[in-house]
Every structure is written in structure tokens, then in C-alpha cells.
Amino acid sequence: MAAAMQLNTLMSNMFATGLLDDQFQQLQMLQDPSAPDFVAEVVTLFCEDGERIIGELAKLLDKPAVDFDKVDAFVHQLKGSSASVGAQRVKNTCIQFREFCQGKSRDGCLKTLDAVRNDFYDLRSKFQTMLQLEQQVQASFYPKQ
Amino acid sequence: MASGDRRHGKEPAAVEEDNFPEGLRVLAVDDDRVCLRVLEAVLRECKYKPTGVMDGRTALKLLREKGEDHFDLVITDVHMPDMDGFQLLELIGLEMDLPVIMLSVNGEKATMYKGIKHGACDYIVKPADIKEIRNIWQHVVRKNHVAVIHNRSDSDDADQRVARPVIGKGGAKSKKCSKKKRNDGEGSDDDKRGRRRNTWKKPRVSWTGELHNRFLEVVYRLGVDRAVPKAILEMMNVHNLSRENVASHLQKYRLFLKRVTDDPMKPNHMGDSSESRRNASYMGMSHQGVLPSSALCPCGSHNLNAAPPSILGPHGLSIQPRNWAMSTVGNGGLMPDTGSRHASGPPVGLFANTSDQPMQDAFPRIHFRSGKAYHSVLRQKLMEVNTSVVPSSHPGTSSVAAEMPNGGQLEPANQFLVQPREQIGHFSGPMGMAPSAMGTHGDTQLPYLAGNCTNPWQNNVAPSSFAGSMVGAPLLPSSQVNVNLPQINQTIFAPSSSEMAVFQNEQQNQMAGTNINNTTSVDIYSQQMTPLFNMASNAAPVEMTNANFSPMNQMMVNGGSTSSPSLNLQAGNPVAPPAQMANGGGSSSSALPGHLDSSVVPPAQMVNGGGSSSSSLPSHLGSSVALQTQMLNGGEGASGILPVQDDPARWHDSDHQPTYSTSNFLEDIFASMASQDFNPDALW
Numbered sequence: 001m002a003a004a005m006q007l008n009t010l011m012s013n014m015f016a017t018g019l020l021d022d023q024f025q026q027l028q029m030l031q032d033p034s035a036p037d038f039v040a041e042v043v044t045l046f047c048e049d050g051e052r053i054i055g056e057l058a059k060l061l062d063k064p065a066v067d068f069d070k071v072d073a074f075v076h077q078l079k080g081s082s083a084s085v086g087a088q089r090v091k092n093t094c095i096q097f098r099e100f101c102q103g104k105s106r107d108g109c110l111k112t113l114d115a116v117r118n119d120f121y122d123l124r125s126k127f128q129t130m131l132q133l134e135q136q137v138q139a140s141f142y143p144k145q
Numbered sequence: 146m147a148s149g150d151r152r153h154g155k156e157p158a159a160v161e162e163d164n165f166p167e168g169l170r171v172l173a174v175d176d177d178r179v180c181l182r183v184l185e186a187v188l189r190e191c192k193y194k195p196t197g198v199m200d201g202r203t204a205l206k207l208l209r210e211k212g213e214d215h216f217d218l219v220i221t222d223v224h225m226p227d228m229d230g231f232q233l234l235e236l237i238g239l240e241m242d243l244p245v246i247m248l249s250v251n252g253e254k255a256t257m258y259k260g261i262k263h264g265a266c267d268y269i270v271k272p273a274d275i276k277e278i279r280n281i282w283q284h285v286v287r288k289n290h291v292a293v294i295h296n297r298s299d300s301d302d303a304d305q306r307v308a309r310p311v312i313g314k315g316g317a318k319s320k321k322c323s324k325k326k327r328n329d330g331e332g333s334d335d336d337k338r339g340r341r342r343n344t345w346k347k348p349r350v351s352w353t354g355e356l357h358n359r360f361l362e363v364v365y366r367l368g369v370d371r372a373v374p375k376a377i378l379e380m381m382n383v384h385n386l387s388r389e390n391v392a393s394h395l396q397k398y399r400l401f402l403k404r405v406t407d408d409p410m411k412p413n414h415m416g417d418s419s420e421s422r423r424n425a426s427y428m429g430m431s432h433q434g435v436l437p438s439s440a441l442c443p444c445g446s447h448n449l450n451a452a453p454p455s456i457l458g459p460h461g462l463s464i465q466p467r468n469w470a471m472s473t474v475g476n477g478g479l480m481p482d483t484g485s486r487h488a489s490g491p492p493v494g495l496f497a498n499t500s501d502q503p504m505q506d507a508f509p510r511i512h513f514r515s516g517k518a519y520h521s522v523l524r525q526k527l528m529e530v531n532t533s534v535v536p537s538s539h540p541g542t543s544s545v546a547a548e549m550p551n552g553g554q555l556e557p558a559n560q561f562l563v564q565p566r567e568q569i570g571h572f573s574g575p576m577g578m579a580p581s582a583m584g585t586h587g588d589t590q591l592p593y594l595a596g597n598c599t600n601p602w603q604n605n606v607a608p609s610s611f612a613g614s615m616v617g618a619p620l621l622p623s624s625q626v627n628v629n630l631p632q633i634n635q636t637i638f639a640p641s642s643s644e645m646a647v648f649q650n651e652q653q654n655q656m657a658g659t660n661i662n663n664t665t666s667v668d669i670y671s672q673q674m675t676p677l678f679n680m681a682s683n684a685a686p687v688e689m690t691n692a693n694f695s696p697m698n699q700m701m702v703n704g705g706s707t708s709s710p711s712l713n714l715q716a717g718n719p720v721a722p723p724a725q726m727a728n729g730g731g732s733s734s735s736a737l738p739g740h741l742d743s744s745v746v747p748p749a750q751m752v753n754g755g756g757s758s759s760s761s762l763p764s765h766l767g768s769s770v771a772l773q774t775q776m777l778n779g780g781e782g783a784s785g786i787l788p789v790q791d792d793p794a795r796w797h798d799s800d801h802q803p804t805y806s807t808s809n810f811l812e813d814i815f816a817s818m819a820s821q822d823f824n825p826d827a828l829w
Contacts, residue, residue, distance in 0.1 A: 023272045030186045030275075038186055046179045076224055080250040081179035084272045091250075 003136035010130055017089075019123055024086030040131055046085045047124045053078045054120060057113055061106065071109060072101040078116070089119045166282030167192040174204045174221035174233065175248070184220065184248070184273055191279045201228030205236055208243070216243060217285045220269075223249035223256060231263050238264040244284040248273060352394055356383065360394060369402065 014020045031038040053074050060071050079094035081087075093116045100108030171193050175181040181197045188195035198204045201221070205228075208216065219237055223230035234245050247260040252270040260268045266284040269277050352360070363380040364372040374392035381391070 026272070026275060027183065027186075030183075030190050032190075035186065035189070042179060042182050042186075045182060049177070049179055073224070073226070076250070077177050080222070080224075080271055081177050083250045084177075084180045084183040086272070 003133050003140060007130065007133035007137055010126065010133065014123075014126055014130075019087070019089050019119075019126065021086045021088035023083065023088075027086060040134065042085055043127045043131065046081055046087065047127060049081055050078060050090070050120050050124070054113070054117055057116075061110055061113060066104075066106050066109070068101050068104050068109075072098060075101060075116075087120075087123055090116065090123055093119050164192075166285070169193040169218060169282050169285065170216045171195045171281070172204060172207065172216045172219045173197045174199070174201060174219065174225070174230070176200055176222060176225040176227075180222065180248075180271060184278075187273055187275050187278045188220075190275060193278075193282075201225060201230070201233040201236075204233060205240075208237065208241060218244050218246065218281060220246045220248055220273075220281070223247050223251060223260065231259065234260070234263045234265055242288070244288050246281060246284065356386075357394075359383065360391070360398075364395070364398070369399075 011020075015024075027039050027042060057071060057074050060067060060074070075094050075097045079091055079098070082090040082094060093112065097109065097112040097116055100112050169191075171188050173181060173184050173188065173195050175184060175197070176199050178199065181199060185195040185197045196207070196216070198207060204219070204221070208219075219233075221230045221233050225233075230247055230249070234247065237243055237245050244266040245264065246267045246269060247257075247265040248269050248271055249256065249260075250271040257268040266288070267281070359381050360377065363377050366380065367373075367376055372395065374388050374395055377395060378386060378388050378391045
């Protein structure tokens with residue numbers, strides 16, 4: 001099926017470019033009949049939470065006096081969730097981000113925030129495509145659903 | 146833990162079930178829902194039963210409500226808003242005995258180290274690999290098993306007890322070691338926890354007071370130096386006790402003796418103690434001076450009977466001059482010291498007020514009466530004491546002190562540490578009598594005590610006899626003691642007292658879980674801590690050592706304020722919460738370091754966890770404040786040891802009232818004890 005092939009290509013690409021890592025494969029393995037939408041759920045949550053965190057980060061960095069501890073806490077959280085879903089690139093960018101936080105460098109943080117945002121949005125759009133393709137594949141295999 | 150009852154001597158039941166560890170009930174805590182979801186999925190994949198919560202408070206609430214039996218293991222994220230993972234770890238360690246695994250995307254060594262030090266069984270870096278998660282059941286088994294191993298090994302148990310920091314295993318192990326060991330023969334029947342997870346726990350030998358008494362008797366008959374495990378075992382004639390159990394117990398005992406003899410005169414325990422003692426009730430309650438020993442008195446007398454030589458035993462010294470009656474709350478020193486203060490004696494509860502019986506027995510006998518919940522008995526006793534109820538005679542049942550549910554009563558005397566025979570020699574005449582006095586006391590009920598204890602704190606105590614016996618009663622500063630025993634005063638404060646104090650505390654801790662220590666005691670204890678040979682009935686020696694703190698423990702019990710891993714000296718708390726050693730062991734008392742507000746010396750908290758050897762306690766105690774080491778419940782079973790500090794510590798734990806008046810305190814203690822599956826055996 002076209003959808004299946006596309007999905008396949010997409011996934012390979014995501015892995016190959018380092019957007020995703022082994023952890024995502026683990027998630028895929030955790031999906032089973034008892035939790036058929038597991039990956040979709042986790043991915044969706046990740047996208048929502050990530051969006052929210054990035055928004056918070058932007059707000060915090062926008063202030064004249066930046067509270068780096070709070071920034072760090074958010075970045076840490078994003079790092080954790082991205083690590084849990086296998087979002088490798090986002091995770092790595094978060095690592096860099098934290099260094100700037102610890103160095104209390106606002107500029108560095110702002111720059112890295114941009115990088116994180118880009119990586120995140122990139123991943124998110126690919127995730128959305130993935131989910132759609134997935135649905136199509138499933139629909140084609142299980143037309144009754 | 147009920148498991149001991151059922152499976153004493155058997156291999157851990159954990160492997161009895163073929164599908165173990167399936168169904169392992171894991172509480173997962175993470176503030177990030179993505180991580181939590183993923184973790185739950187991994188846990189489910191391993192056939193475990195996860196419950197996910199998003200913050201520490203909810204986790205604690207759940208644990209408290211459902212009881213720790215409801216879960217087998219906790220996995221928690223480190224970085225969380227509100228209550229971070231370390232705090233949660235500590236609290237769990239303090240309140241209950243559950244293995245806790247830390248999880249974090251932060252894989253920095255320092256953080257990992259911190260986690261393990263706080264008592265975490267393990268530290269996993271996110272994302273949690275399924276292979277690692279698959280193995281977490283080992284922590285559960287290990288925890289339960291440790292005690293068995295401990296009992297069996299002839300190796301140096303003390304090592305295990307000594308604060309072994311961190312090592313994920315070590316933490317768990319030591320924690321467990323100190324956990325109550327149960328002896329089938331004795332009374333763990335009151336363990337009301339029919340936990341499901343008991344099935345996965347191995348039975349442990351519980352050196353209850355009674356058992357210990359018997360042990361002592363036998364040892365003395367054989368001669369301390371010549372007692373060998375095999376002979377002891379034979380003479381003890383307790384079935385279900387293995388040679389290894391005896392051997393390890395003996396070893397601990399020897400260490401204890403050694404420690405006592407090596408350092409009989411611990412300066413701090415006597416020193417300023419009078420002051421502090423007066424101030425700090427033994428129980429840590431607002432010191433009221435001597436705790437009415439009346440209740441305890443009878444117990445004290447029992448001790449006399451016990452093992453001959455004045456061996457300082459964890460149970461305290463059997464001999465307590467009446468005057469001294471202190472609080473020794475038979476059971477672990479929960480002497481509510483409010484109320485009756487009879488004798489002027491030092492508040493130190495170490496000495497049970499045993500009438501005039503000389504201290505005969507280093508390890509007081511603990512008689513347990515079965516059928517009663519430990520805490521209810523304890524509570525009763527404390528209440529009695531509190532209300533100045535003095536059992537007039539303790540005929541036979543010497544242990545007025547709480548009747549331990551295990552079927553025996555804890556003789557308050559337990560609290561006194563009897564100095565080892567060798568020590569007696571150090572003292573002048575009166576003391577010297579002790580041995581002989583002790584010798585006469587034979588067994589079981591202290592006949593002479595019968596009826597003697599009416600006024601424990603009266604001046605009845607025969608100075609002479611007491612003197613001898615007082616070997617152990619160091620804690621009482623002479624000044625505090627009623628004058629009756631002038632000679633005792635001199636002698637009593639033999640170093641052993643410190644030991645005794647320690648032991649008593651320990652015992653008390655164990656017994657009552659409320660360890661109210663006077664400051665002085667704290668000092669003493671701190672020193673003693675390590676080797677504390679706590680034969681206290683319940684606490685496994687391991688626990689003692691680890692916990693070492695027993696006496697000193699601070700009330701950290703419910704976490705409350707002491708969440709901070711290392712002593713949390715709460716600013717502004719006059720009594721710096723003694724080091725909390727809660728966390729299961731991991732937190733070595735070293736945390737105690739001086740950061741405490743000078744006024745308060747945080748007693749090393751040895752939390753359960755064994756790992757933390759009391760060593761930390763030492764000296765920083767200096768300040769007048771009563772150190773309270775808290776025996777955290779969490780850890781090794783120090784259930785409910787809540788040393789009450791003079792100063793009502795502000796425990797910020799919402800569940801505990803910050804301020805305690807003595808009577809309230811007791812109530813609170815009991816309430817909390819009752820609510821938390823109080824396990825008498827696991828006093829530590």
C-alpha cells in the first residue's frame with residue numbers, strides 16, 4: 001500500500017537522520033493488542049507537552065530578568081520526555097540548552113531555544129504524518145475499523 | 146512483616162510462586178506524563194502492575210492510605226516540582242520499608258550517588274530500558290532476603306550493619322537487615338500485616354527480647370568467652386533457630402560488648418547530661434525529668450534476672466535503681482515522660498525503675514505477651530506512665546513496661562544497658578556487687594522484684610544493690626538520681642551507661658518506636674551507635690547498627706520536615722532534626738554533619754536503611770539539644786520510633802502535628818504507629 005510504503009520510508013528517514021533513536025523502537029515494541037494505540041498516545045502527549053514547554057520557555061526567556069532555574073527545570077522536563085519517546089535530536093538540543101542555562105547565558109538560551117523549537121516542530125510534523133499514515137494503513141488492513 | 150511467622154527458616158517464598166515476579170506492584174512517580182506513560186507501559190510489558198502518579202505527595206498519600214503492603218516497589222523520577230525524588234525517597238524510607246528506585250534522565254554520577262546515598266535501591270537513567278525494568282524485582286526479593294542471609298551468615302554482620310552507603314544493594318540490604326527479624330517461636334504473630342508481598346519475603350529471625358534473654362542466659366552460663374554458637378544453640382533449645390542465627394547474633398553481641406568495654410566512659414553521656422537529661426526526656430518528649438518509671442519499674446527488675454553478668458545489652462540494663470527509674474519505658478523507651486516523674490532520676494529513660502534489684506542482666510528480659518498489638522500495648526504503657534500510673538507490684542510480670550504483643554513484656558529494664566561483666570570490675574564496691582547480685586537472680590521473673598516496684602522511684606532502691614547493678618545505668622546523671630544511691634552515682638555513670646543509654650534507646654526505639662532521647666543520651670548513642678548491640682527484642686541487630694540511632698533518632702518519622710536528606714536542620718527549629726536517616730539506610734548518618742543549628746544537634750538519624758551507620762552521629766551532637774536520632778521507620782523497621790525531642794520539632798509533614806506535648810505526642814505517635822502498620826519487630 002502506498003500508505004504503508006510511505007510510512008516505512010518516513011520512519012527510516014526519521015531514524016536515519018537521528019530524529020529518532022532506539023527508544024522509539026522500544027515504544028513500538030511495547031505496543032501490543034492490549035495497548036493498540038500506545039504509540040499514538042505517547043506521541044500525541046509528547047507533542048502537546050512539548051509545545052507547552054516551549055511556550056513556557058519562550059515566556060521565561062522573554063523577561064528582562066531571566067529565572068534560569070525555572071528555565072532549566074523546563075528544559076529538563078523536555079529532555080526527559082523526549083528521551084522517553086526517543087526524540088533524539090530534541091533531547092540533544094536540550095542538553096545544549098541546559099548548558100546555557102547553567103551558564104546563565106540568555107543569548108545562548110535564546111539561540112538554543114530556537115534550535116529546540118525547530119527540531120521539535122520538525123519532529124512533530126513528522127509524527128503527525130506518521131500517525132496519519134498509520135491510521136491509513138490500519139484502515140486499509142482493517143477496513144471495518 | 147508476617148512473613149516471618151509463616152516461613153521462618155524457609156527459603157524466601159518469593160520463589161514459591163512460579164510466576165513471580167509477575168504482578169509486582171509498582172508505584173511509579175513522575176511529573177511528566179509522557180515519561181510516566183512510557184514507564185507504565187514498560188512495567189506492564191514486564192507483567193508488573195504499575196500505578197502511576199504524577200507527584201510525590203500523591204504517591205505518599207497513596208502509600209499511606211493503602212499501606213505499604215499494597216505496593217512492592219516504588220520508582221520515582223528525581224526532578225519533580227514540589228517534592229523531588231530525594232525527598233520522596235527519604236520519606237518512604239522513613240515511613241515504610243519499600244524499595245525505591247530512582248529514575249532520571251540525568252545520568253550524572255553525582256546525582257546517582259546522591260540517590261543511592263539517600264537509600265535508593267537503584268538508579269536508572271531514562272529512558273528506562275526494559276531490560277533494566279525487568280530486573281527490578283530483584284530489589285524486592287533482595288530486601289526480603291537480606292535478613293535471611295544476614296541471619297545465616299557467620300560473617301561479620303556488623304559490616305552489613307554498618308552504614309554501608311549506597312550501593313543500591315547495600316542500601317537495601319542493610320535496610321532490611323535491620324528490619325525486624327522474626328523468630329517463629331517468639332511472637333511475631335502480631336504482625337498484622339498479612340501482606341501479600343510477604344510471600345516474597347523470606348522469614349527472618351527476630352531476636353525478640355525473650356529470645357535474647359534466653360540467649361544471654363545461655364551465654365552467661367557458658368561464659369561469654371567460651372560461648373560458641375553451637376553450644377548456645379543447643380542450650381537455648383529454641384527450635385527454628387539455626388546455628389547461623391545464633392552465630393550472627395553472638396557476633397553482634399560480642400561487638401557490642403567490645404564496644405562497651407572499650408569505651409566505657411563516654412564523656413558525653415554523662416557530662417552535661419544531667420542538664421540535658423533533665424531537659425530531654427528520654428523519650429524525647431518535653432523533658433520532664435524522669436519518666437515515671439513506675440510502669441517500667443517492674444520491668445527493670447526483670448532484667449535483673451536475666452542474664453547474669455551485667456552485660457550491656459541492647460535491652461538496657463536490667464538494673465536500675467529505683468531512683469533512676471527513668472523512663473525506661475520498657476519498651477523501647479517510649480516513656481511518656483510527662484506525667485509521673487517519680488524519681489528525680491534523670492529523665493533518661495534508660496533505667497527502668499527497677500526497684501532495688503541490682504542490675505543483673507545486661508540484656509533485660511523482654512517478655513512479650515502475645516495477642517496484643519504492639520503499639521496498643523505500648524500505648525497503654527505509655528499512657529499509664531503518663532498518667533502516673535504505677536503498677537504497684539510487678540509480681541512476676543516484671544515487665545510492666547509495655548507488653549509486647551509478641552507475648553512478652555518488655556521490661557523496662559531492657560533499656561538499661563548493663564555493663565558487661567568486665568566493666569563491673571571497674572567500679573568500686575557497689576558496683577561490684579552487681580555481679581553477685583545478678584548472680585542471684587535467677588530466672589524469669591525477678592522474684593525480688595515482686596512487690597518491690599511499687600514505687601519505682603522511691604528511694605527504695607537499695608543503693609548497694611543498685612550500685613552494682615547500675616553498671617548499666619549510666620545515663621542517669623547522678624545528680625538526677627535520687628540521692629539514694631550516692632554510690633551509684635559515682636559508679637553508675639560508668640561509661641557503660643552510655644552504652645546503656647544507647648541500648649536502651651535502641652530498645653526503646655524498637656519497642657516503642659518512640660525514642661525520646663535526652664540529649665545526653667544522644668551523645669551517648671551516637672557513640673554507641675555503631676556497635677550497638679541491640680538486642681532489643683525486635684530490632685535486628687543490624688538495624689541497630691544501622692540505625693544506630695535508635696535512641697537518638699529524631700523524629701523524622703513522617704518525613705515531615707526532615708525531608709532533606711541530610712540532616713535537615715531546619716532553620717529555625719531549635720532542634721535541628723537530627724540527621725534523618727531515613728531513607729533506608731542509604732543516608733548514612735554522615736549527613737549529620739554539623740550543619741545543624743548549633744542548638745540542636747541532630748542526632749544522627751539512622752534511618753532505616755542500615756547503611757547509615759550511626760557513626761555520623763557522634764559528636765556533633767554536642768549541643769544541648771536532644772539529639773534525636775530518628776529511627777526512621779522507613780528503614781529498617783524502625784517503626785514508629787519517634788524520638789521526641791524536647792523541642793517539638795516542627796515536622797512539616799502535614800500528617801503530623803508539628804508540636805507535641807508529651808501526651809499528645811504519645812497519642813500521635815501511637816496514632817501514626819497504628820496507622821502505619823506498625824511492626825513491633827521492626828522498630829528500627
